[in-house]
Amino acid sequence: xxxxxxxxxxxxxxxxxxxxxxxxxxxxxxxxxxxxxxxxxxxxxxxxxxxxxxxxxxxxxxxxxxxxxxxxxxxxxxxxxxxxxxxxxxxxxxxxxxxxxxxxxxxxxxxxxxxxxxxxxxxxxxxxxxxxxxxxxxxxxxxxxxxxxxxxxxxxxxxxxxxxxxxxxxxxxxxxxxxxxxxxxxxxxxxxxxxxxxxxxxxxxxxxxxxxxxxxxxxxxxxxxxxxxxxxxxxxxxxxxxxxxxxxxxxxxxxxxxxxxxxxxxxxx
Amino acid sequence: xxxxxxxxxxxxxxxxxxxxxxxxxxxxxxxxxxxxxxxxxxxxxxxxxxxxxxxxxxxxxxxxxxxxxxxxxxxxxxxxxxxxxxxxxxxxxxxxxxxxxxxxxxxxxxxxxxxxxxxxxxxxxxxxxxxxxxxxxxxxxxxxxxxxxxxxxxxxxxxxxxxxxxxxxxxxxxxxxxxxxxxxxxxxxxxxxxxxxxxxxxxxxxxxxxxxxxxxxxxxxxxxxxxxxxxxxxxxxx
Numbered sequence: 001x002x003x004x005x006x007x008x009x010x011x012x013x014x015x016x017x018x019x020x021x022x023x024x025x026x027x028x029x030x031x032x033x034x035x036x037x038x039x040x041x042x043x044x045x046x047x048x049x050x051x052x053x054x055x056x057x058x059x060x061x062x063x064x065x066x067x068x069x070x071x072x073x074x075x076x077x078x079x080x081x082x083x084x085x086x087x088x089x090x091x092x093x094x095x096x097x098x099x100x101x102x103x104x105x106x107x108x109x110x111x112x113x114x115x116x117x118x119x120x121x122x123x124x125x126x127x128x129x130x131x132x133x134x135x136x137x138x139x140x141x142x143x144x145x146x147x148x149x150x151x152x153x154x155x156x157x158x159x160x161x162x163x164x165x166x167x168x169x170x171x172x173x174x175x176x177x178x179x180x181x182x183x184x185x186x187x188x189x190x191x192x193x194x195x196x197x198x199x200x201x202x203x204x205x206x207x208x209x210x211x212x213x214x215x216x217x218x219x220x221x222x223x224x225x226x227x228x229x230x231x232x233x234x235x236x237x238x239x240x241x242x243x244x245x246x247x248x249x250x251x252x253x254x255x256x257x258x259x260x261x262x263x264x265x266x267x268x269x
Numbered sequence: 270x271x272x273x274x275x276x277x278x279x280x281x282x283x284x285x286x287x288x289x290x291x292x293x294x295x296x297x298x299x300x301x302x303x304x305x306x307x308x309x310x311x312x313x314x315x316x317x318x319x320x321x322x323x324x325x326x327x328x329x330x331x332x333x334x335x336x337x338x339x340x341x342x343x344x345x346x347x348x349x350x351x352x353x354x355x356x357x358x359x360x361x362x363x364x365x366x367x368x369x370x371x372x373x374x375x376x377x378x379x380x381x382x383x384x385x386x387x388x389x390x391x392x393x394x395x396x397x398x399x400x401x402x403x404x405x406x407x408x409x410x411x412x413x414x415x416x417x418x419x420x421x422x423x424x425x426x427x428x429x430x431x432x433x434x435x436x437x438x439x440x441x442x443x444x445x446x447x448x449x450x451x452x453x454x455x456x457x458x459x460x461x462x463x464x465x466x467x468x469x470x471x472x473x474x475x476x477x478x479x480x481x482x483x484x485x486x487x488x489x490x491x492x493x494x495x496x497x498x499x500x501x502x503x504x505x506x507x
Contacts (some may be wrong), residue, residue: 023465024307074408099439224346224348225346226487252348252349253349253352253353254349254350254353254487254488257347259351260349261349262273264276264348264349265347265348265349265350265351266275266276266277266280267273267274267276268276
């Protein structure tokens with residue numbers, strides 16, 4: 001008789017999929033124009049989900065719903081829900097303070113957007129907003145965020161220099177560090193590399209791959225190859241609707257909808 | 270399956286030309302095989318040289334298609350149905366080239382067999398013919414399915430391969446009997462076995478090409494599929 005030792009794993013258990021957020025029947029209106037048409041979509045924990053689709057399809061609109069940026073403009077209206085797990089709060093709930101949402105869900109924009117201050121203060125901004133005052137804690141958190149954004153080695157001697165002196169790629173990583181400083185659970189990327197050269201793009205993509213061990217990532221991209229390279233799941237949107245969602249390999253190898261296939265093979269319109 | 274045109278028209282032309290070239294190569298190999306079979310059946314040894322010559326063109330075409338495919342991948346980063354087409358063509362090219370090699374083997378074997386004059390001692394030529402025609406028809410069917418991107422027809426071709434394999438086993442058994450009865454037939458029988466084996470391999474390569482059609486249309490890899498898996502693969506909506 002052979003026996004199996006219990007303290008040795010007998011099989012590799014695949015990392016199970018857990019939900020980080022769940023979009024359900026979400027519609028969004030810019031005044032009378034309906035930007036999103038009742039779409040539902042899962043966002044999985046520690047995975048990268050790419051939103052692709054032609055300009056005006058609503059992918060950035062959807063991304064912005066996640067941190068309630070739309071609240072800043074009058075006349076905008078949400079319908080449906082975005083449930084954030086594990087505590088299952090509805091991000092879109094009127095009673096939820098958008099600031100609380102933004103602490104948990106960070107955003108990185110298309111163009112690097114450092115604040116007009118030092119590298120250190122850029123990263124410390126969210127922490128100060130949160131009421132962190134102790135210098136040692138701030139220093140530690142800033143270093144950790146900069147290291148996580150793979151910027152520490154390049155920036156450690158320039159912490160108190162103006163952030164605008166950094167290169168484009170460094171500025172974008174600074175923005176990622178700023179988003180990471182508050183320990184978000186979900187990071188939103190809105191075409192994070194469209195203003196960067198190929199080397200800086202590659203470093204951001206590598207960073208995305210490292211970051212997903214800690215956070216869930218939702219990324220809008222116009223670059224199909226980027227979606228194929230970086231994401232685990234891909235959602236294809238068109239005219240405010242979700243046409244298809246699935247594992248990235250499947251979407252790029254054999255999508256089930258003709259519209260998706262036409263788009264990713266460059267046959268659109 | 271192939272939907273509308275690409276925004277980049279040049280890409281359409283490149284894919285169309287790729288499809289045209291693989292079918293052209295298929296036609297070349299098909300006629301090469303036809304000549305090889307005639308050569309063996311009718312001792313038409315002039316054709317043996319033509320088969321060998323044709324093989325040079327097939328080899329050149331293989332190299333050229335590999336270059337075209339590489340270029341498409343480098344320049345276009347194909348996805349979805351385009352990616353499957355390019356992968357499928359790439360595999361089919363290899364199988365076509367192998368069929369060309371097998372046809373050349375048949376032509377060479379025909380030369381030995383007929384030059385030795387052992388053919389009078391070889392009553393199994395007719396069985397070889399039947400098997401050869403079946404393999405040729407598989408190749409033709411596979412190319413036809415390729416041209417029309419018809420997964421159902423391709424699955425039919427895959428099923429035919431069993432018949433070609435069975436014929437090979439029958440020929441082998443018969444030749445063994447001959448060899449045991451009369452050792453003078455051994456040399457001729459062995460030469461004939463090479464021909465029968467080449468034909469059986471042509472069936473396999475044609476089957477692979479039919480499998481490539483299913484891969485392109487359905488995105489399913491049926492290379493080692495059971496009959497049930499094959500039926501399932503082609504019954505899904507493409």
